[in-house]
Amino acid sequence: MNANSERCVVGVDFGTLSGRAVVVRVADGAELGAAVHEYAHRVIDDRLPGGGPRLGPDWALQSPQDWCEVLRVAVPRALAEAEVSPEQVVGIGTDFTACTVLPARADGTPLCELFPDRPHAWPKLWKHHSAQPYADRINTLAARRGETWLPRYGGKISSEWQFAKGLQLLEEDPETYAAAERWIEAADWIVWQLTGVETRNVCTAGYKGIFQDGGYPSEDFLAELNPAFAGFTGKLGRELSPLGGLAGRLTARAAAWTTLPEGIAVAVGNVDAHVTAAAADAVRPGQMVAIMGTSTCHIMPSDTLAEVPGMCGVVRDGIVPGLWGYEAGQSGVGDIFAWFVDTCVPARYHREAERRGLTAHEHLTELAAAQRVGEHGLVALDWHNGNRSVLVDHDLSAVVVGQTLATRPEDTYRALIEATAFGARTIVEAFEASGVPVAEFVVAGGLTRNRFLMQVYADVLRRPLSVIGSAQGCALGSAIHAAVAAGAYPDITSAAAAMGSRAEAAYLPDPGRADAYDRLYAEYRRLHDHFGDGGMLHRLRALRNESVKEHS
Structure with missing residues (x-):
């Protein structure tokens, strides 16, 4: 009997309004059970949960409590529907919207738990767009200085990304900025909660954090934006983990939340769009995947490095190791x-x-x-x-x-x-x-x-x-990454071939x-x-x- 035939993995997709868990068979990607948990706070775009004044235009925040509830509610329900024993599960993988980013203490405590009345202490959702003036400043300065990383992003950094939101935090709430020992993507924060280990994935660092050719933008560049911004990258973490890698093992606390066995493999975090390529078995050069939901993200592996105007980024190893990964997108669909x-x-x-x-x-x-x-x-x-x-x-x-x-x-x-x-x-x-x-x-x-x-x-x-062959593309993609992290497959490409699928040329012009x-x-x-x-x-x-x- 195939060693993978009875083994399962769990994929968890954290979306804009809800989180979804799916239980998947390692051998063939068959989806055995799924469950959805709606966020209690949904998108926080009017007032903070505790009340107070209205938020400004183009604000969009979320609550970390909602994310943790997905682990407590959706994962056990998906396991129950799948009718598999927890002992059959060998790994869990997660994906997140991005750039959804939060300030935290060095131990991972979100600042919104410490300063619930401060809007800037809460996680900023991907569609938080009030940082546009700060993105404009970053782009103008980068173009004037001829920063070599700017062409990798089509010539402009988005207001959705880490640096624009970080500069907004500094200049609009310097006290919260000073208290933020970490500025971390939700994709990495949720893995931290599962493993007890802080990791940073190469995908969000590259596309959302301007990490190129082994480093972030220079302190000199950041200081020219604002002298107090010079040390910003110290909040980001410099050791990046590869996609499909093992982030750590499930802690006893997280095992109690999820009803999964303590010690199973936890995959390195990822972005919802990028992880979907594996679910569609579309991880080869020239295969563009458009993940169409509230917005659309277009991602594509390539063996060619080029400057594409208006792209969200091109990142080495950003979708699958060994290839350049391109990202583009539409903010509303x-x-x-x-x-x-x-x-x-x-x-x-x-x-x-x-x-x-x-x-x-x-x-x-x-x-x-x-x-x-x-x-x-x-x-x-x-x-x-x-x-x-x-x-x-x-x-x-x-x-x-x-x-x-x-x-x-x-x-x-x-x-x-x-x-x-x-x-x-x-x-x-x-x-x-x-x-x-x-x-x-x-x-x-x-x-x-x-x-x-x-x-x-x-x-x-x-x-x-x-x-794509699955209605749960993001969650399935995360499950495929979990299978790689658990050692069931040697790499993402072979795991995608076994567990992912798509109907080719399903619609003809x-x-x-x-x-x-x-x-x-x-x-x-x-x-x-x-x-x-x-x-x-x-x-x-x-x-x-x-x-x-x-x-x-």
Whole structure:
């Protein structure tokens, strides 16, 4: 009998609103049990849990208590559903949204537990975008000094990343900054809670922490931003752990939380998007995986190092050891559709959907799918949550052009779906124009269930779409990494081949629709380039922020 046939691993995916645990068989990746736990505090974007004044514009925080509850609730439930004994489980792996980062003491205690009334003591979620002015300063100074790491990030550092959020912490709350002995990604913090050992993974350090060629930005550079910022990298940790590596062993405390055996392998932390490549068995050069949910992250291994404008980063060993890993992204996708349905759709549409036993999204999708390309007369920019790639500007906002008194909700809904597909095409074209070919486009995440949306993407991209074989891509990817950390497989590539899967060319482009979308995409690019300088959209955002602050 295969030694892996009865062994299992657990993968835990910490998302924006909930955490998910899945129990997976080591031999073939079969998913035996799963459970979801919703965060009690969800996204903290109005007031802190204890009350107090309103948070500023573009704030987004989370609670570490919610993350720990996932371990206490979701993991035991997944084990119960799988009907496996804890002794069969040989490892656990985790992934997180990123950059979700928190200040902590040297023993790992989150500062929000010590200073619950200080907003800056709480973890900043990936979509915390109020650090944009600090990102702008970092980018301006790096460009002026000719910092060699800047081209690795497409020429701009995002406001979502560690350094922009760290500089914001220093300048807006210097006391909390001084108390923060650690500035640590949630991906590494949760592993710390499982093992009792502080580790830093190469993925978040490279993509979110500007770690390139063996080091962080120099103290000289940081001091020019602010003299008190010179020692910032001392909070980050310099020893990086490889992906698929063994971070440590499950402690007695964590074993009690999870009902897993003490001492099993705990894999090095990872980012939700990057770990999904293994679940899709898409870990070879040129396989781009688009993880589509509230936002979309595009990740791709390559044997080529190039400077791609507007990328989130290119990192050696950032997806699988031995290859360069590229990352790009769209800051809003599913969130855009949800916003539209929640705020812009008349009640009669919701009633009709309910009468037919459909969700409002399903009802609108049916209506939109009945249209011909261009029939609605609209084109939209997918910047409702800013632009991550290729403009790297989270102060941008959305635009819809072509609306008339005859425009219907399904028209705008379809235009928003198309806008996100146009945004994805812009990213793919940026890669290929820079000499980094995209050989296969693989989709993963919750939005893959929408067949109409998938077909729009195939038509807009003019290429086949492959679809991941699992609905739990992130959690499965973490489980695959756990199998490697436990020694069941020698490396991520062999583990992905055995445990991951995808349906190749599941959606094929229709030539007629693709031709029509070429014309509409040309209008999108004109709109993209016209508003991409940020002039008008920045001024509107500034007016909004001033008004919010006056009434806080």
